[in-house]
Each structure stands twice: as structure tokens, then as C-alpha cells.
Amino acid sequence: MKKILFALLLLIVVIVGYILYNTFTFPSKQITVAPASKISIPADAKEHLAKALTIRTISNENPEDFDSTAFYEFGQFVKNTYPLTDSLLELTNINEFSMIFKWEGSDTSLKPVILMGHLDVVPVATENLEKWYIDPFAGIIKDGVIWGRGAIDDKISVIGNLEAVELLLKEGVKPQRTIYLCYGHDEELGGLNGAVAIVKYLKEKDVEAEFVLDEGFAITQGLIPGTDKDIALIGTAEKGFVTLNLSIAIEGGHSSMPKEETAIDAISKAVARLKDNPFPAEITQPVQDFMSHIGPEMPFTQKMAFANPTIFRPMIISTLEKKPSGNALIRTTTAPTIINGGIKENVIPYEAHASINFRILPGTSIEDVKEHVINTIADDRIEVKEGSFNSEAPKSSSVNSFGYNTIHTTIKQIFPQVVVTPNLVIGATDSRYYYPLSSNVYRFTPFYLNSENISTFHGINERISVNDFENAIRFYAQLIRNSIELNHQ
16 A cells, blocks of 8 residues: 555655756746837828828728729829829739738748738727717817727728828838738638639739738737736637528418427527537647747746646636636537527428628638538438538638748737737638648738737727827838848748
């Protein structure tokens, strides 16, 4: 017995020692660079963003509501506001409204860099107008804040890019590496006429990019549990998505004589089974990368868990799945979004339908999701069809590439106090289409995201501070410098 107890004690000591060794030797992946000199931003830059927000480049769900004049106006606005960009860069319009600016580099052996954004914005619901403090399309700057639909999604990227390029052109900068600025006009509708067509055009031109940067994550404040540090999140991957439409037909009739099971009963059971049987939790590559980068900067308990992810996997998963945002990082999520059946209160309907939206982890395919649904509902009477707009989850981009390192360096130069880490973007961006042009696709927008403004994405009172916008211009200018002035990859 003593030998067994001694062996157990020795095993515990070894395990504890292993855990502590990994914790105390958990290396920081933060780099140390000198802050960049704070460049002066033209006083009219904020006015340019405000003006851009007055142009109603709205993507409405109904194609008949598309207002082409707004997109023509935006194109003319860019031409008038950025004369050097307009005259010195090559502009190609794709499907009339999307834009590709090419800033030709002198060294054709260097792969180009693509900076992305989108011109369109989501509508503002009429019933929500009275809840806005400022008219969302008035282009008002008040108390150091620029108000309006599109301020952070995503005209900060577009105007931030253009301001940065115009600044560099005024300085006489001549790039060694070619820079492309690519702006789709229908990202909010899926990007089929914008981003998809842009990629097709560039692919036909044999463009192979060193890296791509799109919108995505930002610098979070108070949004990462366990730390009060500002965390700059670089999206190295994003989730895919598919909507599966379920339908069933069962003979109906008068509500006074219901059968044992109706179409509504069957479709409700199917939805309940899917919710009761979620996809298993997984720690995918981008989340592993997140833990390895943020872990060394966390308090001891979290640091210990992230330094020993295999041992503490159950605890990590349990912690993450307690909140919707954390659960979305480790699971292909199941969200019933539409359910209908019946047209009259005393008539049992013949048919019932439900739409279930799945946000898919990298490594899981749409076919995997469909198989899970069919097996889980286990009802051959229910027809399962894919919706019309779906996207596979793209693979994770490297955290050791020139692109990631350049973005990381630039963040540290402009925002020296932040912690930089990769992560998984749970929403969808146009960048998912750009993988034919580069395997290094990243998602980051240089502004501060916190509890006060996170709900304004597609919501009410969207806004960006003047200080954030000016720092965004500094970021893009420095990123371009870091990309075009290096003679190596």
C-alpha cells in the first residue's frame, strides 16, 4: 500500500511539476519595437469620412431598392477628394461600382499586398431612426465623434486607406512593392458582384499576393475575460456558414379534429432535437494560436491553463461555452432563424418549414453539417435543403508569415501598449473569397472596440471617435510603409 501511495504521490509531483514548468517557461510572443513617430493628420480628414457617411451606399435585401446613384456619387467623391490617388494610381471599376486601385511598385519580384474594405452599408430601420442621437446619414462631427451608418462598418477602412495613400503620395513615396486597394460594393449582401468579381479579375491578371488585410477584429477593451489589457485581435480565419431549410408535409384539416402529429409538431421536434444535440466543442488552429499568444500575458491561473491546453482542455471549454461569444469560438453553432406554418387559427396546416443557420468551424464542411442535421432529426419525412447563399469555412492563415508579422509590428508601432494575438472571426467578411490570391489572409480594423460601441455594428448610433479614425490613418500609412519599403519577404 505504501508503495502505491508513494507512486501516486510521485505521479502527482511529476504532473504538478510539468504544469508549473510549462507555465513559468510559457514564452511571450509579443514583439518589442520602437513606436512610430506620430504623423500629423490633415484637419480635413475627419470631414472626408463624415462626407462619405452622408452618401447612402446602402445594400438593401430587395434588389429593386438598389440606388445606383449613391454608388456613382461615392466614386465621384473619391475622385474629387483624393486627386493624387486618382491621378497616380490605376483605377479599375468592377461591375460598375466596386473599385480596384493599383499602386505600381518598382520591384516586380515582390508579391503585392492587398488592402480591402467595402463601400456598402446596412440599412437603418425606419422604426429605429428616433433612437439615433444623430441622423445616421447627416455626416455630423460632434464632441470629437464622427456619427453615421458605416463609420466602423466599413468606411473607416476605405477612407482610412485612401487618406493614408494620399498622405504618402504627397510625401513622394514610391513603393517597391505593388499595393492594391480593393473595395467591394455588396459585402452586406454576400459580395458576389463585388469581392467575387474583383478576385476573378485579379486572378485573370495572375496576381499572387503576399498577404491580404480586410476588416474584422479590432482592439478590444474589457471584452476578453480574465484580463483588463487592451487586446488587438488579428483574425487568421473565419467561420463558414450555411442555412438549411427543413420542410415537411402532413395532411392537415380542421383544428377541432387534430391528428396525433401535425406538420408543426414534426418540424418543432426537429428543431428541438438540433438545439438539444449541438455540435461537439473543438479547439481549432486559430483558437490554439489565440491561447498561445494571449496566454503568456494573462494572470497566473489563465496562463497555467493556456500553457497546458491538453491537461486543462475540459476547463477551457467549460469556461468558453458559458458565454455565446466564447461558445461560438469552439463550436459550429446552431441557430433557428425562421419557422412558419399555417395561415388561419382554426386550420391545421399541410406544411411547416424551418430555417436553421449554422456558423461553421474551420475543418468542418457544409456536407458535415448537413449529415449532422439529417442524422440528428432522424425523420425521413423532413426534407433538408441548402439555402441559396452559403460559404465553406476557409483555412487558417499562418501566424509566422511576412503578412502577420508586418501587421503585428505595425499595431505595436501605432498602439504600443496593446497585446496582439490571432483569433477566429465568428462573422463573415469578403476576405473569404481572396484565398485564390493568397494563403495569408488577415482581418483587423485599427480602432478600439468596447462595451459602449460593440452593439453599434449594424445597430443604432454607429460612430467612431476622431482620435480613433486618425490613428487608423496612421496605422494604414505605417502598414503600407512596412510593406513597400522592405527588400525581403
